[in-house]
Amino acid sequence: MKVYHLNFTESFIRPVLDNGVSKVVQFSFSKGKVLEKHKTSSDILVFVLQGKIRFKANEEVILQSGDMVSLEKHVEHSIEAIEESLVVLVLTPSPVSNQEIGSEPRKSVENSSNAKAAVSPQLWSFVEEHAELLEVLDRTAGGYHAETYDLADKMVHEELNKHFRYEEEILFPLLGKYIGTNAGPIAVMLSEHKIIRDNHETFRKRLQDLKNHKGSESDVVQAFKPLESVLRAHIMKEDNVLFPMASSVMSEEDKNEVARKVNEEKQL
Numbered sequence: 001m002k003v004y005h006l007n008f009t010e011s012f013i014r015p016v017l018d019n020g021v022s023k024v025v026q027f028s029f030s031k032g033k034v035l036e037k038h039k040t041s042s043d044i045l046v047f048v049l050q051g052k053i054r055f056k057a058n059e060e061v062i063l064q065s066g067d068m069v070s071l072e073k074h075v076e077h078s079i080e081a082i083e084e085s086l087v088v089l090v091l092t093p094s095p096v097s098n099q100e101i102g103s104e105p106r107k108s109v110e111n112s113s114n115a116k117a118a119v120s121p122q123l124w125s126f127v128e129e130h131a132e133l134l135e136v137l138d139r140t141a142g143g144y145h146a147e148t149y150d151l152a153d154k155m156v157h158e159e160l161n162k163h164f165r166y167e168e169e170i171l172f173p174l175l176g177k178y179i180g181t182n183a184g185p186i187a188v189m190l191s192e193h194k195i196i197r198d199n200h201e202t203f204r205k206r207l208q209d210l211k212n213h214k215g216s217e218s219d220v221v222q223a224f225k226p227l228e229s230v231l232r233a234h235i236m237k238e239d240n241v242l243f244p245m246a247s248s249v250m251s252e253e254d255k256n257e258v259a260r261k262v263n264e265e266k267q268l
């Protein structure tokens with residue numbers, strides 16, 4: 001058993017728990033704060049613990065302390081705080097586990113356009129790069145094949161050198177002004193970047209070993225599995241939580257600054 005204290009905090013969004021079945025997130029709305037129209041890939045329950053909000057989906061309702069609303073997945077909704085409010089959101093299934101346990105083949109392009117609905121256009125390039133990488137990961141599903149594994153290695157390597165750098169050096173510092181970088185979502189993303197880099201290095205070594213007639217194809221496949229799983233989970237978190245959060249908390253000016261700097265880097 002574990003007790004959680006849900007209190008109004010300085011940071012707008014605070015992930016509380018993700019047990020693989022459900023995900024619980026706390027929102028501390030200052031008066032007048034708006035969570036722009038977006039949708040999620042999971043069914044949601046919204047609890048108002050404190051204050052009063054305007055919740056708009058198919059219709060508009062006013063919810064206050066003690067009220068709860070339930071909403072099916074993929075339904076667009078927005079929240080506006082009429083008073084300072086503490087709101088708790090429960091997503092079921094947890095967006096990450098939803099993807100991990102799903103046995104159907106992924107539709108990366110469709111996922112990308114779903115994710116884009118909740119993400120500001122200035123950040124779309126991040127979602128698009130994720131979709132490209134996911135498509136390459138999908139192709140490795142049939143077991144070892146030299147060409148697909150080489151391509152996966154090349155794409156992940158590129159992701160680490162460019163995309164991660166755009167996040168670490170451009171997006172995260174600017175987003176950090178709003179939600180902090182030492183704890184919370186950015187700290188989690190950074191620690192996952194490290195895990196992904198380590199897993200990629202191990203995978204690369206196994207791939208090289210195989211080319212040098214050491215080790216086996218199954219060693220390569222085994223080394224790829226943890227890399228793929230952490231990458232997929234990471235991308236889902238960024239597409240479904242971090243980027244929508246960045247879209248809603250960051251000023252237009254800062255979002256434009258992210259897009260401008262990323263474009264500049266790409267020109268180099």
Ligand SMILES: [Fe+2]
Pocket residue numbers: 164167189193234238
């Ligand atoms: Fe990332």
Ligand SMILES: [Fe+2]
Pocket residue numbers: 126130163167235238
């Ligand atoms: Fe990313």
